[in-house]
Each structure stands twice: as structure tokens, then as C-alpha cells.
Amino acid sequence: MAPAFGTLRICEDAADLAHKGATFLCAHAAARSERTIVALSGGNTPKPLYERLAQEPAKSAMPWDRVHWVLGDERFVPPSDPASNYGMARAAFLDHVPVPPENVHPVRTEGVTLDKAAHDYEAMLQGLYGADTLQPGKPLLNITLLGLGDDGHTASLLPHEPVLQVRDRWVRPCPRAAWEERVTLTYPAINASEIVAFLVSGEGKREILDKILSGDDSFPASHIRAHGEVLWFADRAAAGRWA
Numbered sequence: 001m002a003p004a005f006g007t008l009r010i011c012e013d014a015a016d017l018a019h020k021g022a023t024f025l026c027a028h029a030a031a032r033s034e035r036t037i038v039a040l041s042g043g044n045t046p047k048p049l050y051e052r053l054a055q056e057p058a059k060s061a062m063p064w065d066r067v068h069w070v071l072g073d074e075r076f077v078p079p080s081d082p083a084s085n086y087g088m089a090r091a092a093f094l095d096h097v098p099v100p101p102e103n104v105h106p107v108r109t110e111g112v113t114l115d116k117a118a119h120d121y122e123a124m125l126q127g128l129y130g131a132d133t134l135q136p137g138k139p140l141l142n143i144t145l146l147g148l149g150d151d152g153h154t155a156s157l158l159p160h161e162p163v164l165q166v167r168d169r170w171v172r173p174c175p176r177a178a179w180e181e182r183v184t185l186t187y188p189a190i191n192a193s194e195i196v197a198f199l200v201s202g203e204g205k206r207e208i209l210d211k212i213l214s215g216d217d218s219f220p221a222s223h224i225r226a227h228g229e230v231l232w233f234a235d236r237a238a239a240g241r242w243a
């Protein structure tokens with residue numbers, strides 16, 4: 001049985017998922033002679049993968065000087081807050097690797113309004129892209145890592161939120177999110193990725209992953225696509241009958 005979209009990469013467990021994800025990221029970036037832009041996901045699942053990036057062999061394999069790191073979404077809290085996606089990525093790997101500071105692009109969450117944070121992040125992405133309009137065939141992001149919430153959300157594309165309807169902006173604030181305020185990349189921005197890699201781990205994600213792979217299109221994550229390929233890195237606990 002083939003997934004409704006994308007390709008499954010089955011991993012034995014969470015540790016194997018972190019290993020395979022980090023290996024994939026390093027290999028892809030190392031194979032490119034030009035700049036690679038990686039969008040990081042937040043939440044709990046990617047942390048072990050990020051920690052791998054700060055360890056050998058990934059630390060030496062990653063061409064740090066030509067990889068840029070952006071956030072797929074961010075909680076509107078200071079980096080020191082445990083909920084901060086940037087704070088988590090820093091603690092897990094960015095503070096421990098030879099990445100040039102100008103290659104790291106956090107969402108500003110202090111001293112600005114939520115709207116301005118989203119506006120400025122969009123402007124930053126447009127600067128990286130070199131245009132304020134997405135061009136057919138020219139990806140905005142090279143690799144976008146995404147998680148999968150048990151409600152089917154991904155990035156901060158939360159079920160029933162107005163941001164799901166946005167087609168003309170790359171970054172939007174999420175003022176009415178179910179949890180804390182957030183900033184998120186929109187469908188047009190995420191779907192302008194060369195590769196999207198979902199990271200899905202644990203039995204708690206089995207039901208939602210099964211629904212999405214089976215073609216249920218009622219969830220935010222069901223509408224993610226890529227210029228190139230969508231990969232599902234899923235451990236056996238999450239993949240269930242798909243493994």
C-alpha cells in the first residue's frame with residue numbers, strides 16, 4: 001500500500017529516526033555546492049535529531065558555512081522560555097557547532113508585536129530568496145523539517161485557524177492559536193520547499209499518521225507538498241501497519 005502522498009522512510013525507533021534524519025540532512029547539504037536553507041521544526045520530536053547534528057559524524061559532515069537555518073514556526077516567547085523552538089534548537093545543536101551567526105535566522109520575539117515579528121520574518125525570507133514573489137520551479141527552502149501534532153497540525157498550521165486559508169503571504173501570526181501565540185510559515189512558503197521531511201515518532205502519532213497516509217485530507221498536514229519530494233521519517237511505533 002502506498003501513502004496518499006510522499007515516501008515512507010521507516011525507522012526502528014526514535015533514536016534511529018534521529019540518526020537517519022541527521023544523516024539525510026548532512027548528505028543532502030554536503031552534496032550541494034551552493035547554499036542550503038533548512039527550515040527547522042519545533043516541538044519534541046526533532047530534538048534528538050538536532051542533538052545528533054552536534055555530535056560526530058554529523059558535526060564534521062555538515063558544511064556549516066553554507067547552510068542557513070530558519071524556523072518553520074515559533075512560539076511568541078523569549079528564546080529562554082522552554083517553549084521556544086529557537087531556544088530548543090540552540091541548546092540542542094546551534095550553540096555547539098561552528099555555524100556562522102549570520103546563517104541562523106530566529107524569529108524575533110522580544111521588543112516587537114506579534115504582527116511585526118511575522119512581517120519581519122517574511123521580509124527576511126524574501127531577502128534570502130531574492131524576491132518577494134515565489135517563482136515557479138525555484139524553491140524557497142531546500143529542506144523543511146516538520147512535525148505532526150496528534151490533531152494533524154504541522155508547523156503552526158493548526159486545525160480551523162484562519163492561517164490555513166492564507167495563499168498570498170509566506171509568514172503569518174497565529175494570534176488565536178489553541179496554545180501560546182505563534183508565528184508560522186504558511187502553505188505557500190512550506191510547499192515551496194525542495195524537500196519536506198516529516199519526523200513522526202511514537203505510538204501516540206500512529207492514528208493521525210495512518211489517517212493522513214490513507215488520504216484523509218481534513219487535517220492541516222494533509223495539504224503539505226514540495227517541489228521535489230515529501231519524505232515521512234516515521235518510527236515503527238508511529239508507522240504501525242505502514243511499517
Ligand SMILES: O=C1O[C@H](COP(=O)(O)O)[C@@H](O)[C@H](O)[C@H]1O
Pocket residue numbers: 040041042043044045046072073085145146147148149150153154155156
Ligand atoms: O511541525 C511541528 O510539529 C509540532 C508537533 O510537535 P511534536 O511535539 O508533537 O513533535 C509542532 O507543535 C511544532 O511547533 C512544529 O514545528
